[in-house]
Amino acid sequence: MYYYAEPVGRLIEALNKLPGVGPKTAQRLAFHLLRVPRSEAVTLAKAIVDARDQTSDCSICGNMTDRDPCRICADEARDQAVICVVEDARDVVAIEKTREYHGLYHVLRGVLSPMEGIGPEQLRIRELVARLEGSPVQEVILATNPTVEGEATANYLARQIKAQGIKVTRIAHGLPIGGDLEYADQVTLWRAMEGRREL
Structure with missing residues (x-):
């Protein structure tokens, strides 16, 4: 019919x-x-x-752009000593909307996922390691999502980057503003307790 x-x-x-x-x-x-x-x-x-x-991918960071290098990589006013590693170009947009981060980015285009056949070769990890060699970068912020795959990717990257003598940090995870403790899962609560800071 x-x-x-x-x-x-x-x-x-x-x-x-x-x-x-x-x-x-x-x-x-x-x-x-x-x-x-x-x-x-x-x-x-x-x-x-x-x-x-x-649009295409920036040859430096992998972000989606209409010019190469992208506007962020080409901006000399940005902090060249810090790179924030994200899973996807949408994550760059989310962080940029905060207007608080002024460093550079590196887009992985995914996370490690052996179940889906995604290993280090399928991500832009080789490009990140090459980018760090001989660069002025002093800190790499790992901003992958707080999923099993995101955590595994962050841990893998941390080992690779620390071997180059570069400081590696991880974005904090915890309760969202306006969230209720009673509705938070155990992992989120544990992360919130672990990431507590002095007031």
Whole structure:
């Protein structure tokens, strides 16, 4: 039984492939796009194609950029002595939004995950180690997510980096602002206690 005209079905199928978009949301988005003025649909389609065609990875840090090197790596005002290692380009955006960090970045493009066949060779670890050799970097901040894979990646990187005599730090983990102790899991509470500081 045919529910949709073929072009609409293809649109729903394409939208359904996006992360976090299920069949009902894909259908809702498709019908919304069919109702907007053609110019808006064309603008959206062009923005998608332009973003895909005009962005690439920075040759230095691996962040998503429209120029090489990226604006962060090219900014001489940034602290060249500190590199923050993150899993994904989205993490760079999250940290930049705080407006508190003024160092450089290194994007791994994932974490170690033997179950998924992701080892050090699949990540940008070799590039990080090479980048640190003979550089003015004095500290590397490991900002991988507090997951089993993120912790394993941080521990692996710490061993690699410490061998070069560079200070390695890990972002703190704990309770979010506005969170309740009774709803926190044991690992989060343990991390919060471990990362306590004097007031």
